[in-house]
Amino acid sequence: MEVDQLRYFLRVAERGNFTRAAEELNISQPALSRSIQKLEEELGQPVFERKTRxxxxxxxxxxxQSRAQQILALIEDTKAEISDDGRSGQIRIGAIPTIAPFFLPDLLRKFSTEFPAASIIVQEDTTDHLLKRCTQGEIDLAILALPVPAKYLEVEELFQEELLLVLPPNHPLVNKPQIRLNDIKALPFVLLDEAHCLSDNIVSFCRQRSFHPVAVEQTSQLAMVQELVSLSHGISMVPQMARKLDQSDRRVYRSMSGIKPVRKIAMVWNPYRFQSRLLQAFQERLRTYAREQDACPS
Known part of the structure; x- marks a missing residue:
């Protein structure tokens, strides 16, 4: 039984399809099929039930599948521990799309300056996928918005940030000294689709105050939410970190009066995997950087 056979097997098991697995592994489908066949011959029984597609x-x-994940994790951790010098190596970071482009670039620049021999790979994905990858050891650390169903994972809150109301510049509320919840209850919202937790944060805040925002449009990109608001398709709420990078005069951002909508940002990691000194250094820089971003008291 070879390590590559186990890797190939796990990819097919995850994708449920030989063709997609072969494409991602960058090998031919016949080669992948032969590898799995040899594995099954060694085990003396099939590991997959073949269906039409x-x-x-x-x-x-x-x-x-369970044993292969453990074996590969042990191999990777052993390699990492032997080569761990605290200055070089690879860190795999995951972040949700409403955090990655706004929060990570400056942090990564500072870390790369301090640790020039380190290699950082960033993967942007939804919360569910990042938690799965973190559990399986495919990434070392995930930066997410709470709450998260993080079974067997370590979760540490980093900071809170306000969600700002975003309006088209000609909206009647733009010149209102204070904007309260009653002012927006009847207004149409533009939200991210259900795969993104930011919409959950917004809907949860509204529901706790006895109203449900009516979403007239949903999209998969925060930039598109901002553009649709500019076109007067509706209003929305946008994280403070995204507002900081928005230099357009086609949108107006306002802070809500009273209890403000916020989201909590956290880092998540698998405590059962080897934690390199380089990863620990990144976590410490992340904590320091996060404290500088925290504009909302806990």
């Missing part, structure tokens, strides 16, 4: 794990495959 997909595959499903057999009982043996389910057991092998």
């Amino acid at each position: 997909s595959v499903a794990l057999t009982d043996a495959g389910t057991l092998l």
Whole structure:
């Protein structure tokens, strides 16, 4: 049984399809099929139930999936621990799309200056996918918005940030000295789609105050939310970190009066995986950088 066989097996198990797995592994489908066939011959039974366009794990495959994940994690951790000098190496960071482009660039520049021999790979994805990757050891650290269903993962809150009301410049509320919840209850909202937790943060805040925002449009990009607001399709709420980078005069940002909508940003990691000194250094720089961003008292 070879390490590559286990990697190939896990990718097919995750994708449920030989063709997609082969494309991601950058090998031919016949080569992938032969590798899995040899694995099954060694085990003496099939690990996949073949269907017309997909595959499903057999009982043996389910057991092998758990063991293969443990074996590969042990190999990767052993390599990392042996080569850990605290200055070089690779860190794999994951972040949700409403954080990654606004929060990470300056932090990564500062860290790269201090640790020039370090390599940092950033993966942008939804919360559910990042938690899964963190659990499986595919990334070392995830930066997310709370709450998160982080079973077997360590979660540390970093800071809070305000969600600002964003309006088109000709909106009647722009010149109002104070904007309260009653002023926006009947207004149409532009929100991110359900895959993004920012919409959950906004809807949860509104529901706690006895109203449900009516979403007239949903999109997958925060930049598109801002553009649709500029075109008077509706109003929305945008994180403070995104507002800082928005230099356009086609949108107006206002802070709500009274209890303000906020979201809590946290880092998540797998405490059962080896934590390199380089990763620990990154966590410390992340904590320091986060304290500088915290404009909302906990």
